[in-house]
Amino acid sequence: MDCLEPDLFQYPDTQGVRSFREEIAKFLTDYARATKELRPEHITVMNGCCAVFATLSTVLCDPGDGYLIPAPHYGGINSKMWLYGGLQPVHVPLSSEVTNEESHPFQLTAEKLEAALQRAEKQGIRVRVLVLINPNNPLGDIYPAQLLKECLEFAHRFEPWRYLRGVQFSIMQCSDEEKPPLLSPVLCGCSEEVACRGLSLAFV
Numbered sequence: 006m007d008c009l010e011p012d013l014f015q016y017p018d019t020q021g022v023r024s025f026r027e028e029i030a031k032f033l034t035d036y037a038r039a040t041k042e043l044r045p046e047h048i049t050v051m052n053g054c055c056a057v058f059a060t061l062s063t064v065l066c067d068p069g070d071g072y073l074i075p076a077p078h079y080g081g082i083n084s085k086m087w088l089y090g091g092l093q094p095v096h097v098p099l100s101s102e103v104t105n106e107e108s109h110p111f112q113l114t115a116e117k118l119e120a121a122l123q124r125a126e127k128q129g130i131r132v133r134v135l136v137l138i139n140p141n142n143p144l145g146d147i148y149p150a151q152l153l154k155e156c157l158e159f160a161h162r163f164e165p166w167r168y169l170r171g172v173q174f175s176i177m178q179c180s181d182e183e184k185p186p187l188l189s190p191v192l193c194g195c196s197e198e199v200a201c202r203g204l205s206l207a208f209v
């Protein structure tokens with residue numbers, strides 16, 4: 006018992022242990038080049054990415070709203086967004102066939118986001134979130150910084166921070182040139198970032 010610190014017997018800070026959040030804030034500010042210095046208050050730590058997706062789906066949206074997501078995508082997101090937030094996916098279909106405007110299979114473009122958004126709006130679906138998984142799971146593509154900027158600009162056209170928001174993944178696996186500016190909520194998890202699923206740890 007002598008080696009246990011007294012605060013381990015108390016409930017921890019529900020936003021995450023402060024010293025850990027301080028380190029994450031420093032990391033995101035320096036390594037990921039946040040446009041403004043991040044502080045521990047800006048960071049929330051949770052039990053894995055799925056827990057963050059479930060929480061964000063309830064706080065960013067209303068039941069029945071849609072979220073844009075390039076497909077194919079990791080299937081676990083749908084169940085969390087639906088079960089907790091009552092949200093429906095609005096797929097941005099990516100194809101293995103390369104057309105004249107594309108340079109590689111399953112290429113994502115801002116035009117494809119726009120087309121999917123318009124299709125959803127015609128069906129009366131209010132789209133409020135753009136979910137970008139980077140590197141893409143299951144494709145493994147790392148989106149170039151220019152494309153991420155275009156995607157974020159797309160998201161910002163709609164009443165920034167109210168109507169459509171972006172969630173992006175994984176800055177750690179990008180090279181310096183690939184790193185996008187941190188302009189939207191960012192979700193990072195140990196299962197994707199460092200292939201350490203047992204830690205069940207993610208932060209937003």
Ligand SMILES: Cc1ncc(COP(=O)(O)O)c(C=O)c1O
Nearest residue numbers: 053054055079138142194196197
């Ligand atoms: C895109 C994506 N979201 C969520 C998860 C699940 O993350 P966690 O185990 O942290 O809940 C994974 C796991 O590979 C993933 O690839």
